[in-house]
Amino acid sequence: MNLHASLQESAAWFELLDPDQQARVVRDTTIAVAEPGTIIEHRGGIGHAWIGVLSGLVKVSVSNIDGKTASLTGVPTGGWIGEGTLLKRETRKYDIVALRQSTIARLRGETFDWLLDNSVPFNRYLLHQLNERVGQFIGKAEYDRLFAPDARVARCLAELFNPLLYPSKSMRLEITQEEIGYLARISRQRTNQALRALEDAGMLKVEYGAVQVLDLDGLKEYDV
DNA sequence: TCATTAAATTGTT
DNA sequence: AACAATTTAATGA
Numbered sequence: 001m002n003l004h005a006s007l008q009e010s011a012a013w014f015e016l017l018d019p020d021q022q023a024r025v026v027r028d029t030t031i032a033v034a035e036p037g038t039i040i041e042h043r044g045g046i047g048h049a050w051i052g053v054l055s056g057l058v059k060v061s062v063s064n065i066d067g068k069t070a071s072l073t074g075v076p077t078g079g080w081i082g083e084g085t086l087l088k089r090e091t092r093k094y095d096i097v098a099l100r101q102s103t104i105a106r107l108r109g110e111t112f113d114w115l116l117d118n119s120v121p122f123n124r125y126l127l128h129q130l131n132e133r134v135g136q137f138i139g140k141a142e143y144d145r146l147f148a149p150d151a152r153v154a155r156c157l158a159e160l161f162n163p164l165l166y167p168s169k170s171m172r173l174e175i176t177q178e179e180i181g182y183l184a185r186i187s188r189q190r191t192n193q194a195l196r197a198l199e200d201a202g203m204l205k206v207e208y209g210a211v212q213v214l215d216l217d218g219l220k221e222y223d224v
Numbered sequence: 225t226c227a228t229t230a231a232a233t234t235g236t237t
Numbered sequence: 238a239a240c241a242a243t244t245t246a247a248t249g250a
Contacts, residue, residue, distance in 0.1 A: 209245085
């Protein structure tokens with residue numbers, strides 16, 4: 001499989017570029033496979049690239065000295081992250097860790113800047129993405145305190161299926177209940193209960209090592 | 225293709 | 238956290 005096709009598939013912004021720009025992006029993008037648990041980007045490192053998840057699942061997390069980690073958000077196939085450190089020319093504030101085997105693309109920072117300077121559609125895309133992310137984090141701050149575990153799992157899954165941030169035709173995501181637990185910050189056992197409650201409510205279907213979303217809007221507003 | 229086994233994931237306490 | 242049950246993947250006849 002070639003890079004051009006992969007980007008077409010897993011980078012919503014790629015098709016917004018003209019052929020010359022696409023060619024340059026392909027030239028300045030590298031691909032690597034990350035094994036489960038691998039830290040793709042370290043906190044404190046300098047951001048040289050924009051990180052894209054071409055396949056698999058990644059999380060953004062912080063860990064303190066004790067080794068305790070707090071997962072902030074999950075990023076499934078089609079997600080692109082790390083533009084914050086590129087834009088501000090700062091060191092990374094979070095770790096990016098592979099939850100399962102993932103294919104990771106890195107777009108050179110210089111090329112990212114060049115796209116900002118040369119493509120209006122690219123700017124528009126990025127603006128939408130940033131806006132969407134802000135909304136997501138505000139929502140997270142809210143439900144982190146208020147909601148019961150069932151609702152947290154519901155919102156967490158709804159985030160992963162955000163069609164704007166992570167465009168995908170499929171309503172099915174391969175993710176284990178343990179991984180969902182990490183993202184929602186609840187135990188695996190409680191995740192299991194929550195998932196079945198949501199299944200009973202007709203919002204999703206629980207499969208072995210995966211979930212299939214039936215009612216995305218319902219998940220977004222799930223509240224008990 | 226089928227049976228066996230190991231590994232991963234889920235269900236339960 | 239520990240354990241049992243279930244599903245999947247891998248192996249070899």
